[in-house]
Amino acid sequence: MSQFLRLSRRGALAGAATLAMPAIGGAQAAPVKVGLIHPVTGALAGAGGRCRAGGLMAIEDINAAGGIKSMGGAKLEAILGDAQGRPEIATQLVDQMAEAGAAGFTGCFASALGLAATQAAAKYNIPFSIDSGIADAITTRGLKNTFRFFPNNSTATADAMAALGALNKAAGSPAKTAVIVHEDSEFGTNSVKLQAAMLPGIGIEVKALLPHATPTRDFTNIVLRIKAEKPDIVLISNYENEYVLLARTLVQQRVDLVSTFSISGGGFNLKFAKEAPTVAENMIDFNHWHNPKDPRSVAFRKRVEAASGFYSWEHPFGYFAVKLLADAWERAGSADKERAIAALNGSTMADHFMPYGPTKFTNGQNSGAHPVALQIQKGDMTVIWPNEVSDAKAVFPRPKA
């Protein structure tokens, strides 16, 4: 059975209109097919689905605005693929979509999927715009077809430490010691190595590293060990389920902390803020977010919330991954692979509301891309660092319980 679907509601409408009316103009420009590869079933389905939704919104907007104008108003047509959280499926989807005429790909939420899919797409030299997948290796393997508008892991970790250092210093350095809790696979272990090496540089001593398996069903023991170490802050690197359990147990066991801090915290989102307000309040995460001072971001968030009720950073990721490709086709005046890749390399896309500035690609990585420090305050997501884009003052240290 085919693992992907072709979707173009506007294409269908256009087709119906063509049948209903006599031809009054020249030939309709051939659509440009975009392969959207995400895990929309399995454990990563939620985040993958949001990336896909963002990508489809971009296609809808581009087509509504007249398509790719330099290509005679060519409309974008989505080819949807479910990678199911499995790299081998992501690879198969690339092959199937290439066969179906995809001129570009976006995806794949998870780094493991992105690594596999970009490599497969490189065989065809079809441009691939990464929408989420933070692993540095996605753009450091020399694949000429792969571009990432968003930040990589090295940037995220270095920025996160700078943010934590700045927040701590501004508050009079109340945080002098830390315990790091992390999941024990590649993601958590590698992130923690970087963090542990950088924390002393901002004046924070690491008292203990506490790894845990995924799944972990109970965090009481880990929290008891945190209590025994008496750290000022707890750094968290794990996935969604374990994140929410640990956060709740820290409150239940009345651990006295200056703050909690995570980098790309698995469970740190607006749903968490709404469903667990007591736990989530004042937690800090260093993550991707739009520039809240840009009015377009406010309108975009409202639009997503009206459609699905829940907004997350995956929506703009999916959205701008497609926009990046469309911008390249617009500049190139063609969906030709070589010309599109050349256009991406020279891309200076500034029509976006992420806090990045115009795009500037170095070996496929947008060098201006940076995450921000987020804090849940009064049940909503606020940006607390850097100052240029912040919309709230940091609560650091957090009030005593």
Place this chain on the structure above:
Amino acid sequence: MLEIYTAALINGLLIGGVYALVALGLTLIYGVLHIVNFAHGSLLMVAMFAAWVLAEKAGVSPYAALPVVACGMFAVGWALYRYVIGRVSRGEDRAILLATLGVSVVLDNLFLAIFGGDTRQIEGDLTFAMWEVGPLLLAVPKVIAFGVSLVLAGGLWAFMARTDMGRAIRAVAKEPEGARLMGIRPERVFALAYGIGIGCLGAAGCLLLPSFFVSPHVGSVFVLVAFTIVVLGGMGSFPGAVVGGLLIGVTESLGGLVLGESLGPIGISLVFIAVLLLRPTGLFGAAR
């Protein structure tokens, strides 16, 4: 240090109570009826989502919702066996296994389509209620789950040992043809017993939700542990499910403390192997 070990021991007992809750329904379905119920985790997920929807959308506490969800899950289990598993399998073990696997796949994806893949939780009146025992803080929702699992185990044991229906279930499980000759209709008894087992999951879902989370994949977090407990405690033994649950909970907790949380789960496998080497029928299993 002694304080941490004591806390880990007590916490292990409380977690074990939660595991026992999930295993109680399975010991009836798997241990007594010998149905390898691959849908057990998915049906736990359904129960937890039912409790979550009632809490989030109607403001009903999971504890207040327990009777409704348990009865609802009984009905779901009964209907599943009567109209799907029983009909598809026609009594063949291999077909039952595939039928429950199919039910599991359908339920997982149905709930994924309805609720998405996100992790959901609730904050209720008791979420942060802690019982202070000396220097230890025990989460009240876990203490409640622990207590209910003991009561439920006792109730199920009494039902199976002392009632005509319990005897009928055991008779059908042991010798269906003989039971049929005595006027018992095996298909009806199987559906009823399957319903009771899934009804237990309804109770477990309500008691788990205040201290855990729910997502379409939450069942997989518990189901392997539940199968381990049923075999460890002795197939079909309700006291065995409770003692097995507590043993696994304590092993996991102390194992995590001694070996680290990454290596801690190894302890479960070691205890499982050791118990089966010494008592092949499990802790409370009847000799064959």
